[in-house]
Amino acid sequence: DQQVKQNSPSLSVQEGRISILNCDYTNSMFDYFLWYKKYPAEGPTFLISISSIKDKNEDGRFTVFLNKSAKHLSLHIVPSQPGDSAVYFCAASGGRTDSWGKLQFGAGTQVVVTP
Amino acid sequence: EAGVVQSPRYKIIEKKQPVAFWCNPISGHNTLYWYRQNLGQGPELLIRYENEEAVDDSQLPKDRFSAERLKGVDSTLKIQPAELGDSAVYLCASSRDSYNEQFFGPGTRLTVL
Incomplete structure (x- = not known):
C-alpha cells in the first residue's frame, strides 16, 4: 500500500527556470x-522538511509547500541549476509515537536540468 | 564528521547463497535503520534500532533476513538464503534519535543470479 506517491517519474527543466516537484x-x-535528493551511486541526502503546523518552508533556492486538506506537497527549486540534476524523493512520517523515524518514501522524480 | 559507512558497495551472488552487509553509523547516532530500495522505487524500511534494541522490524522478512546491532554501534544485515527477488540496494541510515534527520550511507547493491 503506497501511502506516498510521486506521479511524475521524470522532469526536464531549463537552467535558470523553476522546477516544481509534486507529492501526494x-x-x-x-x-x-x-x-531527499539522490545522486547516482550515493545514498539520499536530506534537502528540506516541513511539519504539518506550517504550510511553507524555505531554504535558499528550495521551498516546500504543504496543503493538508488536499494531502499534497510540492518542492520548488528556483532557479534550477545543473547540479540539481538528481532523483528527488518525497517522504512522510508521524501519526503515532512508534511511527516517528519510520519514513514512507515516494518512488522518486528524476530531475534533469538542461543548459 | 565522517558519514555512514557501508560495505561492501557491490555484491553479486547466486541464489540460495548467504550474504551479509555491514554498516557503521555516524558517531553518536543512537538510531540506526536498514532500508531496501528496489529499482524505480523509494527506500522501504526493513528494521530500526534504538541503541541495541530493534524497535521496529515489522517489515523484515524474518524467514530469511536477520539483523543485529551489537554494542549499539555497528550493524549487520544478513540474508540466508538469498532469492532472485532480493536483488536491490540496501541502505543503512543513522540519526541522533528517532526525531532527528536521517543520514544515509551509499548503499550496497546486491545482485542475485
Missing part, C-alpha cells in the same frame, strides 16, 4: 514531511 499522500495521520 493518503495517510491523514502523517505530520512531518521531507524531501
Whole structure:
C-alpha cells in the first residue's frame, strides 16, 4: 500500500527556470514531511522538511509547500541549476509515537536540468 | 564528521547463497535503520534500532533476513538464503534519535543470479 506517491517519474527543466516537484499522500495521520535528493551511486541526502503546523518552508533556492486538506506537497527549486540534476524523493512520517523515524518514501522524480 | 559507512558497495551472488552487509553509523547516532530500495522505487524500511534494541522490524522478512546491532554501534544485515527477488540496494541510515534527520550511507547493491 503506497501511502506516498510521486506521479511524475521524470522532469526536464531549463537552467535558470523553476522546477516544481509534486507529492501526494493518503495517510491523514502523517505530520512531518521531507524531501531527499539522490545522486547516482550515493545514498539520499536530506534537502528540506516541513511539519504539518506550517504550510511553507524555505531554504535558499528550495521551498516546500504543504496543503493538508488536499494531502499534497510540492518542492520548488528556483532557479534550477545543473547540479540539481538528481532523483528527488518525497517522504512522510508521524501519526503515532512508534511511527516517528519510520519514513514512507515516494518512488522518486528524476530531475534533469538542461543548459 | 565522517558519514555512514557501508560495505561492501557491490555484491553479486547466486541464489540460495548467504550474504551479509555491514554498516557503521555516524558517531553518536543512537538510531540506526536498514532500508531496501528496489529499482524505480523509494527506500522501504526493513528494521530500526534504538541503541541495541530493534524497535521496529515489522517489515523484515524474518524467514530469511536477520539483523543485529551489537554494542549499539555497528550493524549487520544478513540474508540466508538469498532469492532472485532480493536483488536491490540496501541502505543503512543513522540519526541522533528517532526525531532527528536521517543520514544515509551509499548503499550496497546486491545482485542475485
